[in-house]
Amino acid sequence: MSVLSRLRHFSTSILSSNSSTPLTSKQKTRSALRLLKSETNPERILDICRAASLTPESHLDRRAFSLAISKLAAANHFDGIRLFLDDLKSRPDLRNEKFLSHAIVLYGQANMLDHAIRTFTDDISPRSVKSLNSLLFASLLAKNYKEVSRIYLDFPKTYSIQPDIDTYNTVIKAFAESGSSTSIYSVLAEMDRNSIKPNVITLNNALFGFYREEKFEEVGKVLKLMEEKYRVFPALSTYNVRIQSLCKLKRSSEAKALLEGMVCNRRKPNSVTYACLIHGFCREGDLEEAKRLFRDMKMRGYSPDGECYFTLVHFLCRAGELEAALEVAKECMGKGWVPNFTTMKNLVNGLAGASKVNEAKEVIKQIKEKFAENGDKWDEIESGLSQ
Structure with a gap:
């Protein structure tokens, strides 16, 4: 019996001890997620996924896919990943750009970028900016920044695809992560030529890169450029990127000054803002300030998450x-x-x-x-x- 046939006829008893009670699609996925969290045997991980008949249509299913691929990659079970995804790609109901784009991302998550590229070049027709963006994101997940650059420069021309805002934001994030933040300006120039306006994500990715490289003058330039030229103003997520970046650089006092500036300007922080500061002051050994922020956080009605408690x-x-x-x-x-x-x-x-x-x-x-x-x-x- 083929793998596909086994997938179609696989008993759902693996997902439920009471096999006489049929499970709904959502119940199958929830059960699969629960089992996958503790499962380490690669073959059983694959069996759980097959029994659940996962598709990329629901957020829960995508979570289960991602968890399974992460566990299989951690176990170096790359042949199992390839066979599993190849089998899914052969299903008639999944021979569409939506699923194939998701498969590309999963290959990237497993650091199997050659398979991601082959899926884009050989399996998808016609290709759109959606699948191009998935391939760029897969390269980013695999931390193959040279491939991000190559795909960005070559594939839109080769396959007659017009990049969109997500394309440019992924490329800017790759430049930021790879220590090549000054290349961000060339991407902004191309966006201008294509009449695509940057957004808050563009701003956040650029700031993350310049902070990471400790290019503080460039941080100021980007903020000024975004506000004066593009009329893109810092959102709460922007403040959190700046505060987290400063804390990682052990400049938590400067990060706290940003928080105080937000409050003075009637901009509300959130639990993430406080969690970044608490972690930053803990790392710098200033536990009194960390405890004070923790108390202030709760007093203002922001709920600490588990990681915040664990850090303290x-x-x-x-x-x-x-x-x-x-x-x-x-x-x-x-x-x-x-x-x-x-x-x-x-x-x-x-x-x-x-x-x-x-x-x-x-x-x-x-x-x-x-x-x-x-x-x-x-x-x-x-x-x-x-x-």
Whole structure:
């Protein structure tokens, strides 16, 4: 029986213990996502995907595709990826540009760019800017910036495709990531020639690149150019790019000044703004400022995400501020999030070393209630606390 036949007749029992109850398409995908998160066996990953009969039509299905391809690539199971996607490409209902463009992106995600290019050149006809943009994005995902440049320069002419704003934004992002941010100006010039106006994404990508290369004069030039020539003004996402970039460069005080400027100008930050600053000050060792921002964030009604909590617990433990770390960890676990094993082990051992064994055991109890699969590890750690 062919792979395609197996796909069509594959029992959905792999997705549900009660095989007598038919699953809807959405239920299949949700079940597949749940199974894929913990599955490591490449063949079983492929079986789960086949049983779910995934298509690129729904956002949930695309998430499942992406997760499966990431896991297969991490396991170096590239033949399985090729066979799986080739099999899908042979399905009559998926012989369209929409699916093939998605397949191109998945090849890029797996760093199989030669297959992505062949899919574009051999399988898609007629080709449009949609599939061109998918190929550029695949090259970006594979971090093959030379291919991004080659495709951008050659393919529109070869295949008579007119680039659009997404084309240019992807190319600018590639220049920004590859340390070639000054090339952004040539892209802007081509956009002018083709009467395509930059947007906020263009601005954000350019700023990201110039900050990354610490070309602060160019940051000012881009901001001025966008506002005066194109009438594109900074959005909240722009401020967040600038704040995150400054924090990565260990210039968190400057990033905080940007936040204060936003507030003075009645521009509302969001939880991402605060999370970037908290991480930045933690990295620079200024935990008092990080804690102050954390309190201010909650007071203003912005909800920290899991990563924000994890960052604080990690750095507070590392600095020996165990009571503060415990307080943040309790709040975090109360929301259903638990920092990684190493961080929590450091917290537990730190509490025990500070003669707070009962507090340490209470933390272990809460973790075991949420993650039973790590119970043996925590039992061993807990037994060591009693000695």
